[in-house]
Amino acid sequence: MSINFKQIEDKLKTEAKKLLEGGKVSIVLAYGKGYDEKHPMPYVARKMSDVENMVFNEFCTANMARYLVRYPRGTKIAIAVKPADSRAVIQLIQEEKIKREDLVILGIPVYGMKNFKTGETIDSKTTCGRYNPVIYDTLLGEEVHGQPVVSPYDVLAEYEKMDKDARWAFWKKELDRCIRCYACRKACPMCYCDPCFIDQNKPKWGEKSPESHGNLMYHLTRFHHLAGRCVDCGECSRACPVDIPLYLFHKKVAKECEEMFGQAAGMKIEDKPALVNFRVDDSDKILE
Amino acid sequence: MKKTNFQDISDLAAQLMGKGTLVAPVKEVAGFNFREISDAKQVDLNFYNTLMSPKSAFFPHTEDFVRYDKNKFVLDAQCVELNLKPVFLFGVRPCDAKSFEIMDIHFSGTGAVDPYWKKRREATTIFGYAFDPNTPADGADFYSTLNIGAADPEGSDIFMMKKGDELLLQAVTPKGETLLSSLSSLVDASKDDEKYFDDTIAAGHSFKTRFTCVDEKVIAKKLEDIFLKTEFWEKISDACLSCGACTFVCPTCYCFDICDETLFSKGVRRRVWDACMFTDFTLEASGHNPRTKVYQRLRQKICHKYSFHVRKYGVISCVGCGRCTRNCPVNIDIFSIVDQALKE
Amino acid sequence: MCSNNPYIPMPVEIIKIIDEVDTHDIKSFRLKFLSKEDEAKFKYLPGQFSELSVYGKGESPIGIASSPTEEGYVEFTVQRAGTIQSGLVTAALHDMNEGAKIGLRGPLGNSWPIEFLEKKNIVVVGGGFAFTTLRSLINYMLHKDNRSRFGEITVIYGARTPGLLLYKDELAVWEKRDDIKTIITVDKGDETWKGREGFVPAVCKDVAPSPKNAVAVICGPPIMIKFTLPVFFDLGFSKENILTSLEMRMKCGIGKCGRCNVGYKYVCSDGPVFSLAELDELPRDF
Numbered sequence: 005m006s007i008n009f010k011q012i013e014d015k016l017k018t019e020a021k022k023l024l025e026g027g028k029v030s031i032v033l034a035y036g037k038g039y040d041e042k043h044p045m046p047y048v049a050r051k052m053s054d055v056e057n058m059v060f061n062e063f064c065t066a067n068m069a070r071y072l073v074r075y076p077r078g079t080k081i082a083i084a085v086k087p088a089d090s091r092a093v094i095q096l097i098q099e100e101k102i103k104r105e106d107l108v109i110l111g112i113p114v115y116g117m118k119n120f121k122t123g124e125t126i127d128s129k130t131t132c133g134r135y136n137p138v139i140y141d142t143l144l145g146e147e148v149h150g151q152p153v154v155s156p157y158d159v160l161a162e163y164e165k166m167d168k169d170a171r172w173a174f175w176k177k178e179l180d181r182c183i184r185c186y187a188c189r190k191a192c193p194m195c196y197c198d199p200c201f202i203d204q205n206k207p208k209w210g211e212k213s214p215e216s217h218g219n220l221m222y223h224l225t226r227f228h229h230l231a232g233r234c235v236d237c238g239e240c241s242r243a244c245p246v247d248i249p250l251y252l253f254h255k256k257v258a259k260e261c262e263e264m265f266g267q268a269a270g271m272k273i274e275d276k277p278a279l280v281n282f283r284v285d286d287s288d289k290i291l292e
Numbered sequence: 293m294k295k296t297n298f299q300d301i302s303d304l305a306a307q308l309m310g311k312g313t314l315v316a317p318v319k320e321v322a323g324f325n326f327r328e329i330s331d332a333k334q335v336d337l338n339f340y341n342t343l344m345s346p347k348s349a350f351f352p353h354t355e356d357f358v359r360y361d362k363n364k365f366v367l368d369a370q371c372v373e374l375n376l377k378p379v380f381l382f383g384v385r386p387c388d389a390k391s392f393e394i395m396d397i398h399f400s401g402t403g404a405v406d407p408y409w410k411k412r413r414e415a416t417t418i419f420g421y422a423f424d425p426n427t428p429a430d431g432a433d434f435y436s437t438l439n440i441g442a443a444d445p446e447g448s449d450i451f452m453m454k455k456g457d458e459l460l461l462q463a464v465t466p467k468g469e470t471l472l473s474s475l476s477s478l479v480d481a482s483k484d485d486e487k488y489f490d491d492t493i494a495a496g497h498s499f500k501t502r503f504t505c506v507d508e509k510v511i512a513k514k515l516e517d518i519f520l521k522t523e524f525w526e527k528i529s530d531a532c533l534s535c536g537a538c539t540f541v542c543p544t545c546y547c548f549d550i551c552d553e554t555l556f557s558k559g560v561r562r563r564v565w566d567a568c569m570f571t572d573f574t575l576e577a578s579g580h581n582p583r584t585k586v587y588q589r590l591r592q593k594i595c596h597k598y599s600f601h602v603r604k605y606g607v608i609s610c611v612g613c614g615r616c617t618r619n620c621p622v623n624i625d626i627f628s629i630v631d632q633a634l635k636e
Numbered sequence: 637m638c639s640n641n642p643y644i645p646m647p648v649e650i651i652k653i654i655d656e657v658d659t660h661d662i663k664s665f666r667l668k669f670l671s672k673e674d675e676a677k678f679k680y681l682p683g684q685f686s687e688l689s690v691y692g693k694g695e696s697p698i699g700i701a702s703s704p705t706e707e708g709y710v711e712f713t714v715q716r717a718g719t720i721q722s723g724l725v726t727a728a729l730h731d732m733n734e735g736a737k738i739g740l741r742g743p744l745g746n747s748w749p750i751e752f753l754e755k756k757n758i759v760v761v762g763g764g765f766a767f768t769t770l771r772s773l774i775n776y777m778l779h780k781d782n783r784s785r786f787g788e789i790t791v792i793y794g795a796r797t798p799g800l801l802l803y804k805d806e807l808a809v810w811e812k813r814d815d816i817k818t819i820i821t822v823d824k825g826d827e828t829w830k831g832r833e834g835f836v837p838a839v840c841k842d843v844a845p846s847p848k849n850a851v852a853v854i855c856g857p858p859i860m861i862k863f864t865l866p867v868f869f870d871l872g873f874s875k876e877n878i879l880t881s882l883e884m885r886m887k888c889g890i891g892k893c894g895r896c897n898v899g900y901k902y903v904c905s906d907g908p909v910f911s912l913a914e915l916d917e918l919p920r921d922f
Contacts, residue, residue, distance in 0.1 A: 036531075038627035040503075046531040046622050066622055070436045070533070076588075100390045113554070120623065182342070183353070186570070188623050190533035193445065203572050204720050211553040213354045214563045218553075243342065243621030247322035258552055357643050362692035365668065366647045366737045369691055371638035403905055404642050404890035411637075516899075519919040530795045547894035550643070550887050559690065563643075566895070572721055573895055577887045579719040595919075598898065603900035611811060 007114050007272040008145070013060040015144040016084060019217045029108055033071050036148075037066040041121055043281055046071065055079075056139055060112070062119040067237040069093050069193035072102050082108040084144070090137035091235035091270030092193040097232075098270070098277055101196060111140025113148045119236050125157070132156050132236035137193045138271060156236050159258045163252050175253070181246045184212065188250055189226060192245035194233045201225060213230045227253045232261040232278035235270045293486055295480035298337070301459065303477040305332035305382070312378030313475075315349055316363070317342055325382070337421065339457070340430055341385050345543030345615060347395065349381050350412040353540075358561040362554055372560075374408060376415040380471075383421045386496070387611040389447030391543035392418070397605045398546055408563075417471055418463070420448025425492060429501045432614030434627050437503040440611060443496030455488050462489055492514040501612065503627055504622050511630060512602035518636050520617045528629045529590040531622040536567030538616035538626070543611045544597070547573070568592050598630055642890050643741025645689040646674040651709060658799030661716040662765060664732060665702060666709045667740060679745060680704055682772035683881060683909045687711060688725060695794035696725035697886040697904070700743065701768040705782070711738070713768045713802060731921045735832060744889040745908050747774050748853060748879065757787035758843040761864060763836050763856025764795050767802050769881060771853050774810070783815060786894030790845050792873055792911050794821040794836040794860075798829045819843055837863035847872035865912070875913040881906045882915075 020032040036047025038058045044059050046066045066085050069092035075081060080157055090111060096102050113136045117126050133156035135148035144277075166174060189195040200208050202222045210221030227250075236256040241251040262268050264276040264287035296304055308314045318615040319336050324342035329335055351534035360369040392413070392579055399409035423429075429442075436442070449468030452461050460481055463469035470476070481489075518524055539545040549566040554562035566573060569589050575581045583589050601609035610626070616627045652666035652784035653700065653775055663690075680700055685696040701712035716730040717723045724879060729738070748769070758777065762770045769794075777786045791810065795801045801820065811820040821832040821839045832839060837858065844851070854861060854869050884896035884903040891905030899905060899918035 038623040039628050042431075043368065043623040043625075045624065046529040048527075066531075071530075076306070089472065121618075183540050183568070185536040186539045187533065187535035188534035191621050199721050203570075205722070205724055206718070206720050212549060212566075213553060213562065215354070217555070239621075243533070243535070243620040245541060290621050311895060321819055366691060366739050369739075371641070371644055374637050399892065403840075404892065406892055407641050407643075443918070453670060516919070521905035539649075546892070548887075549893070549895075552692050552694045559692055563893075566893070568894070570807065574885050575722055576717075577717040577723045578715075579717070579722065580883075582884070592897075595899075596894075600897060601902035612913075 029080040029082040032069040032082040087134035088132040088237035095270035111137030184214045187243040188240035191239040293481035295481040302332040305335040316382035356562045379416040380418040386444040411442035420451040422453035432617035433501045435612035436501040441496035442499040512599040525587040525591045529587040539567040541615040664713045680743035684743040689739030693724040693728045699769040705779040709886035757850040759852045761854040763860040766855040781879035789816045878912040
């Protein structure tokens with residue numbers, strides 16, 4: 005079975021029209037035409053006539069959950085989510101940034117998405133290893149079954165072979181390339197702090213220059229701010245103009261969190277984020 | 293006119309390295325970038341265009357002004373000297389060479405003169421490099437829309453182009469002429485080469501990238517007229533993440549911050565690239581911020597480049613290199629926005 | 637790179653600190669150049685500003701509060717301001733003592749258009765902390781060498797409370813002089829306050845300065861400006877004859893760093909002083 009992108013696009017349009025027409029939502033967060041077919045854009049439909057510009061194809065990698073916190077609380081929003089994106093929505097609900105009742109979730113069961121910059125299939129690398137959204141009100145297509153099960157952590161194999169010193173050297177080298185454009189944090193659905201710690205100057209946590217100190221401070225802190233919260237959508241890594249494989253760190257931390265707390269980010273609305281929820285039987289591994 | 297075999301570029305590079313600092317395209321993880329060359333073999337002209345623009349040769353991401361010790365008197369602060377060897381900026385595409393002229397107007401042509409830009413500019417000889425007319429334009433480019441040809445020597449001191457497996461080099465300025473005649477690894481070009489050179493420059497003008505040309509004054513006026521049409525600006529910035537990727541890769545974005553960066557007691561006051569897309573760009577000490585919304589910041593960016601700049605300096609502050617489009621995480625295409633604005 | 641580099645501050649010493657208001661968050665700093673050459677070079681007019689510079693903290697653009705007719709020092713009135721992201725320099729200055737040495741870059745920006753103001757009646761309207769460069773202008777015009785160059789001078793200055801009025805000693809002196817009409821008002825007085833009460837716009841309406849051959853110079857918080865301007869329009873002042881000074885975040889102060897633009901004008905180098913007629917040409921983005 006392969007994914008019928010055209011069919012998803014048609015269903016997306018039909019649903020969007022229905023929701024806007026019925027006044028059930030005031031905006032639909034989905035995908036629209038970009039400057040060419042390979043470069044679709046995140047898109048906001050506000051009125052019926054906007055729906056015509058919607059598209060869905062294998063290059064629609066953007067995680068629309070990023071935009072949820074941009075609208076005033078209580079705005080009724082329909083949002084198109086791919087598997088990993090749906091987890092971001094759940095995580096944002098857990099963190100009380102948005103309310104479930106304000107959302108209409110349009111789930112997209114999908115695999116075979118491609119990075120629009122490189123054309124490479126992103127499945128094994130930067131999606132959370134799922135083919136079906138975890139949560140949805142309407143599914144735009146058929147649930148995907150029978151695809152090979154890939155662990156999202158398989159890509160860590162090479163990374164985990166490195167010892168502590170090699171990892172430190174690896175990250176120092178990778179993060180040295182950072183130009184501090186902050187595309188990673190801006191693309192991340194979980195990076196909603198205002199202001200971000202790196203933009204504060206009382207106290208000043210890190211320098212603005214793209215040099216080792218500040219780069220390490222920014223990225224390592226951000227990595228840890230996302231511990232137990234990262235849903236592995238891969239947006240940070242795709243957004244990065246200099247291709248820093250940020251996903252490796254996030255995945256590693258996510259894996260450890262999952263092992264320690266028996267809970268992956270954004271899987272159940274009733275969960276509390278692992279690192280803000282104290283349980284007596286929590287693992288003490290981190291202290292050892 | 294001179295020439296060399298394309299395979300022997302490293303000889304030319306080595307010779308330039310003997311005369312000063314060579315900055316040339318190098319293949320890196322995410323694409324090509326201009327870097328200071330330490331090994332002549334690193335120079336690689338098999339690129340379409342670089343990821344980052346060559347502006348950092350004159351306007352580096354960080355430029356140190358003063359070194360200080362915060363426990364000592366202000367009098368003990370040391371002004372950082374800029375001692376430059378001659379710099380050879382090698383392999384600059386025509387649109388990027390044009391960007392230097394636009395930046396010149398801002399940094400040294402009007403008002404206060406920026407001493408760092410001026411000094412770095414004076415120390416540098418620019419080797420322009422024509423786009424290969426046989427290679428189709430990258431889908432993101434739109435330099436021809438801004439009247440820049442695929443093989444315009446304008447802005448270069450020496451202009452280079454590929455002819456088969458040879459590289460032709462023609463001096464454009466007296467500075468380039470002097471340098472070119474001193475490069476012994478080159479041989480004289482033939483009459484045929486000269487004709488090819490001129491033909492290619494001419495052909496470069498009929499080479500079309502996206503969009504059609506529009507008079508800059510028309511664009512500037514239109515953007516001014518719709519400045520307060522919030523609905524339009526909100527719509528076009530729906531996708532914008534408000535990150536700084538577009539401004540940092542841009543050859544004509546020049547906004548900067550001046551930062552004091554201290555480690556223990558020692559520190560340096562330096563300028564660091566900044567971006568109008570960042571929330572704190574216009575945050576005043578009092579906490580007031582005139583541009584808190586994404587649409588206000590994207591509007592500023594677009595109007596600055598295509599309207600305010602025309603009004604203030606007479607030229608559009610964009611060369612159509614397509615870097616912002618290529619590197620935008622959400623595929624915002626700056627000239628598509630201008631195009632839409634013209635239809636408003 | 638050190639000589640004639642517009643980014644390098646000149647060393648100055650804080651020779652006097654004046655605690656201006658009862659909330660103690662606004663202080664005036666009197667600065668003296670450590671080098672005679674720098675002092676000779678620093679020629680300014682009322683309305684200009686400078687970047688005050690504390691190494692390790694940064695720079696902050698502050699309007700010059702002294703008048704060029706005051707010799708031997710330059711004075712700045714600084715409010716301790718800030719959020720979690722801003723206000724490092726003002727905080728550092730407020731923690732300093734007399735004798736401390738800091739940096740100064742300037743003078744920067746345009747100024748109140750002195751030639752344009754000559755032979756005209758001047759109405760100066762100020763609110764709260766924004767009175768600093770107006771004070772510079774008033775002291776400049778009142779100087780014995782300059783007074784005859786200007787017509788009648790009317791000053792309307794208001795603050796929220798009596799304790800928040802700046803330059804109290806000077807205000808008292810101006811009130812006694814007969815070559816300047818000084819009207820001081822507070823939003824709300826206290827037990828000891830014997831002066832006027834009322835908001836600046838209402839007081840302007842009440843005083844009703846004549847627009848004839850007159851220029852209004854208005855600085856204050858946005859809300860004051862918003863309600864004061866219509867009063868002056870009603871009185872018959874034209875947009876060319878109403879001047880104000882804009883505030884934006886500035887860094888370089890010389891029109892290079894690109895952050896303080898309003899439309900195609902940079903506030904730091906094309907301003908900060910603009911007439912309303914000039915502002916009308918610019919997009920509302922401040």
